[in-house]
Amino acid sequence: MATNVLKKADSFYDHFERWRDTQNQTTHYCPGCGHGNVHKLMAEAIDELGLADRSILISPVGCSVFAYYYFDIGNVQAAHGRAPAVATGLKRSLPHSIVMTYQGDGDLASIGGLEILHAANRGENMTVFFINNAIYGMTGGQMAATSLIGMKTTTSPYGRTVENEGWPMRMCELLATLPAPVYIERCHLADAKGIMSCRKAVKKAIKNQADGKGFSFVEILAPCPTGWKMTPVEAEKWVKEKMIPYYPIQVYKDESATRESRMFTHKDLNEDELYTTLDLGLFGETHPRNATFIKNFPTTHFKFAGFGGQGVLTAGIMLAAAGMQENLEVSWIPSYGPEMRGGTANASVVLSKDPIGSPLVVDPDILVAMNDPSLDSFEDAVKPGGLIIVNSSIIARKVRRTDVDVIYIPLTDIASEQGITAAANMVLLGALLEYTKLLSPEAIKEIIPVGLKRKALIEQNLRIVDAGVEWVKNNLADHKRPALAKA
Ligand SMILES: Cc1ncc(C[n+]2csc(CCOP(=O)(O)OP(=O)(O)O)c2C)c(N)n1
Ligand code: SF4
Known part of the structure; x- marks a missing residue:
């Protein structure tokens, strides 16, 4: 009889020391949070591609700041919003590494808006995972660049309005206007089918980098039950009913099949040069x-x-x-x-x-x-x-x-x-x-x-x-x- 063994990905540590459960097996995330799901998809993709030894994850400032307690790969933690700049330096000095940034919407779309724009515009050969939960989770629920119209947050207590706070930013659409990125997709975690699409997107974005194809960007619509003041079930529903209509789930750009492999090369000058x-x-x-x-x-x-x-x-x-x-x-x-x-x-x-x-x-x-x-x-x-x-x-x-x-x-x-x-x-x-x-x-x-x-x-x-x-x-x-x- 065939058996399915469910086991934790090798790219995770055996023990998660951050949290206080007796067996060190749970993360610090709230119940129903999307971060844990995305971590799992990433760790499994890294395992399947056999890239753990070359991988470096850049964790952001935000709820996922402690990602380095979970991933048993190279880890760097960057200042708020600066992960793409740090990733650029790492990738250029270690061209054979697989450099991934992991960023929330506050990190990527607000304070780090320009870093991501320029890294994408340069077509850095890196992989970006953008966890869009439409709020600043870690700091207690302030409005993010991606908070929806009408959304009540601690800094938009009457609900976000276009007149006051502008339109929620659609990062995939924005970045897809640039010629350099090779792959841009938005997916969601609101149901099993959505998670399976995310799984494929995550793996593809990492593989693209290993193949030297350039800048890959995966936006993942994720629940933040705590910031949204909902139960995990309500939060899933909210992703489906409120977020997806404004943030369409689709591939915005995919030139992976046709792009030439492009590795950044150092110019080694001799002393005279x-x-x-x-x-x-x-x-x-x-x-x-x-x-x-x-x-x-x-x-x-x-x-x-x-x-x-x-x-x-x-x-x-x-x-x-x-x-x-x-x-x-x-x-x-x-x-x-x-x-x-x-x-x-x-x-x-x-x-x-x-x-x-x-x-x-x-x-x-x-x-x-x-x-x-x-x-x-x-x-x-x-x-x-x-x-x-x-x-x-x-x-x-x-x-x-x-x-x-x-x-x-x-x-x-x-x-x-x-x-x-x-x-x-x-x-x-x-x-x-x-x-x-x-x-x-x-x-x-x-x-x-x-x-x-x-x-x-x-x-x-x-x-x-x-x-x-x-x-x-x-x-x-x-x-x-x-x-x-x-x-
Ligand atoms: C330079 C700087 N400015 C502000 C902060 C405060 N801060 C910490 S996390 C955060 C927002 C995080 O939100 P997001 O990126 O959406 O991640 P989430 O917590 O929702 O996963 C802010 C503003 C900081 N740590 N550093
Ligand atoms: S506050 Fe939101 S993003 Fe942060 S851990 Fe809790 S659910 Fe996740």
Whole structure:
């Protein structure tokens, strides 16, 4: 006699540790919730396709945030709405993985509306499961982009209206207008027949990815008895009678049979190609590698801050370029306000003998403050024992900190005396390097002819760097660093 053995899919964990039942066999979902059903269909499809070892599920923010407690495959949990972006990164770096996002309507159609649109438009070779229960279940029943007209939710207590909240969004129809997606289908969980259609759709959407066909999207109309304040039976009926008429069950697009397999390929550039592509060779050959210099180089974090137009970004990038010529690891990252001119700007620069983890400079070793707001903003952030260079032509006040080294230099006045007021940043570079000895001032002078946009001013700028060097020699020879000097 033939026997049917009903057993849990292998792609599920043997024990579901999230919930408190004695045998660890139930999920955390409410009775009658659609999420459990969809999980089962997915796990069985992954088993049948033999893809568990390559599969990565990206769980969303929403009731299904804990999907990773159930699926015994690769799991990543993404910030609200960002699953398609995370999936893109994963799929592109691991092209042979099977990447699936699992997203509710709040996650996919509301906060993550653009992520999904762009991933679909790029035709990312990924699989998206969109669980449309027309409400934010996890947070207590707020209106979703897909809540129906007339639907009462905690944020539409009088019922959703077109005038107030707009039309419910039909994601399948919207995405099917894009040329890139290969497969888009909507199915439902309201009865056994509907679940069987979902089963096929789920499997097909995963298989498409394994075949390299591109972006597949399955929307599943699912009950949320708790959010809808119904019994599970009433909720099933509601899917059938209210949701399906507005969200037609059909295949919106299916080019699976005709699409060529398309695998994303990395462009592997050799070192020469990398240099040309990224313009890294802009400053010519780097200097011969000086192993002792590099070994002894103190990793230094700089913050150059001032008004837009004072050249703080340029000073930062020139210093970084000079460091690069000496074979140091360098980073430069600008930050500026929205104003085209006159706003504040600052550059974070790191020079290091070791690879740099983050280009952000939160607590600089050296702060260059070109104006008052910059000193006010960053004085407290400088590391104890660090250095603050104050543009005393503009900043009248003194530094309050007593645990840092401070030098006051009239950068703007020196630049004016040399004929270009706007070149205070060049005075700074000369002075900074002469004072700290981190690099030779000559290193910056090599960069200027290439880095300066206005070539007619090269000679003058070189002289202005020298003026900064001279000023330090003439004025700071007796400068005493505070006792707590930088080690
Ligand atoms: C950036 C951010 N904004 C808001 C929230 C709050 N939040 C958590 S889940 C959720 C909605 C989930 O609804 P849905 O995606 O439909 O999933 P369901 O819970 O219904 O399965 C919201 C708004 C959050 N966690 N993060
Ligand atoms: S609130 Fe709704 S979506 Fe969330 S677990 Fe309960 S029934 Fe499912």
